Amino acid sequence: MSGASASSTSQSPPSMASISDFSALFQTAKKYEELNVIGTGAYGTVYKARDLHNGGQIVAMKKVKVALTEDGIPLSTLREIALLRQLEAYRHPNIVRLLDVCHGGQSVERDHQLVLFLVFEHVEQDLESYLKRAPGPLSENRIRSMSYDILSGVDFLHSHRIVHRDLKPHNLLVTSTGRVKLADFGLAKTYDSEMKLTSVVVTLWYRPPEVLLGVSYNTAVDVWSCGCVLAQLHTRSPLLPGSSDSDQLHCIFRLIGRPPRHEWPDNVAIVADSFPEYPPRDLASVLPRAHPHALNMIKGMLVFDPAKRLTALDCLEHPYFTEEPLT
Amino acid sequence: MPYWYYDKKDLQNTPSFRDGISNETENRYRKEGARFIIDTGSKMDLGYNTVATGVVYFHRFYMFHSFKTFPRYITACCCLFLAGKVEETPKKCKDIIKVAKPLLTDQKFSTFGEDPKEEVMTLERILLQTIKFDLQVEHPYGYLLKYAKCLKGDRAKLQKMVQMAWTFVNDSLCTTLCLQWEPEVIAVALMFLAGKLSKFEVVDWNGRTPKHNAWWDMFVEDITMDLLEDICHQVLDLYSPQTQQSGGDSPPETSTSKPPKNEKKPPSITPPASVSPVAAVATKPVVTPVKNGGETKTEPPKNGGVEIQLSKLPGDAVCAGLQRTTSWGRAAYSCSPRSTA
Helix, strand or coil: HHHHCCCCCCCCCCCHHHHHHHHHCCHHHEEEEEEEEEEEEECCCEEEEEEEECCCEEEEEEEEEEEEECEEHHHHHHHHHHHHHHHCCCCCCCCCEEEEEEEEECCCCCCCEEEEEEEECCEEHHHHHHHHCCCCCCHHHHHHHHHHHHHHHHHHHHHCCCCCCCCHHHHHEEECCCEEEEECCHHHHHHHHHHHCCCCCCCCCCHHHHHCCCCCCCCHHHHHHHHHHHEEEECCCCCCCCCCCHHHHHHHHHHHHHHHHHCCCCCCCCCHHHHHCCCCCCCCHHCCCCCHHHHHHHHHHCCHHHCCCCCHHHHEEEEEEEECCCC | CCCCCCCHHHHHCHHHHHHCCHHHHHHHHHHHHHHHHHHHHHCCCCHHHHHHHHHHHHHCCCCCCCCCCCHHHHHHHHHHHHHHHHCCCCCCCCHHHHHHHHHHHHHHHHHCCCHHHHHHHHHHHHHHCCCCCCCCCCCCHHHHHHHHHHHHHHHHHHHHHHHHHHHHHHHCCCCCCHCCCCHHHHHHHHHHHHHCCCCCCCCCCCCCCCCCCCCHHCCCCCCCCHHHHHHHHHHHHHHHHHHHHHHCCCCCCCCCCCCCCCCCCCCCCCCHHCCCCCHHHCCCCCCCCCCCCCCCCCCCCCCCHHHHHHHCCCCCHHHHHHHHCHHHHHHHHHCCCCCCC
């Protein structure tokens, strides 16, 4: 971008029309060539793209539309980008690399929105396709090391007060060496305020009860989602494949049992009695191949009351990981 | 990830320099822009972090653009505006302009164009792109307090020393030090300088090991006396009369512009260097000048040149001058009572 410094031929004072003129020079879309759509999520579209300034390196480019306020780019969006940039300095092995952030620039005046591009490293495979392609059950060691990778990434986000909120196999990338990296986190507040109107179907299978019930939530939501994903590593099929918000709750309670009334949150439109008194199922019968330690840990992650759920750090210190060395 | 540190050669060959602006003039523009952010921010009760973040954006911006293309005062306003949002101390764009306007001559304010607010908003997007959305900036202040907590000695003297170092950090924003060294290094150097000037010798500190020759060895590895000396001189040069007198107040477009109608300087809250007693003593002849070689690290150590030279300074007079610190600096410091605990 340094090359954009314009040569002023006259000595006249730069009129301020110039700022608008120069803004046209900062079209970063040209830095990347979009190749194809990788995925369309609730919060924006992800493209596979070529980094034209970096030897044609393949990247994953996430396009997010931000509504501009009277005072420009919203504070929450700037805060979140600042945080993502800051996290990047740690280069955590289980977090996808954020390579660049830029904006589309144009058409801003017209529709009062700015198109942001978050440029991430591109990883060919996600966990969803990895599990689909697996010829047979994953080995116990593979399951354990993938579980550890996922929890390490989640714990890292949580220790920086970031809640992922949409953990699912599609957002977990599997590198060629079999390591797992979290993707598609951040900008949660931006998504919330800007994108809620879009009616994209979001998968419910990894949603915790507190989100489905519409009560406030915290980092524990990610532990729930992780629990669902970890269970899926054992069976290669989703643990709680609900077909609607309400069906998802039925699926959950059929597994963990309907919670006692005193655990049911206040101020919720749905009452506990609208569900049958499902008894809890034995997780061992659902995940027959899983190690007892694995069962114990996953059970602790799939607890109705978010406050009683294990934290990601609890999980990392669980005997499942500490009693036998990871290979 | 973007890397924001430059060697002295890069700092001389800037977009402005390639655009026909001399290094001296550019440094003055940088100083004026930084001072303007500090003054505007102080008037709006913005904290030291927000102000410092705005100034760092400003310095980084002009590593990619020429002062001829982007007039400095509107860029300064935009940097403060963006820093306010990032540091969660937001100010409305129109309020910043309202506060900034009386600090500028009509002639300077004319660079804001027909619709100043719209200009700042457009510039925000250029600024974001230029600083590559790398919004979170660390400053020496926090390190200063962290280091001070570990030092042992007379508490009153220590407090005085930290206060002086804090003022030096404020003033260092007017230099390009934030484009050269990490905040940790700047904090060490300016606390070292304050220690010399306030005659507070650090003889012991918590966490000392036999490997440590000086307290800063505990925090920053391989910091040489030459480097400390170089950083101190860059700040002390702010108080030297020769850098003050050059150029006056003229805007970049000197050749065609009318003489400014109003030469009155904006009310400066930080100690104006030109009237500081330091100016009289801390001029180049007194201290060993480290010239812009960019080679400070490889030069043989000069046996603590600073130590000998600076100790000749009438420390108390210097301190007296620096005690009249900014209301901004004082407020900032008193907000952090832990520093002397």
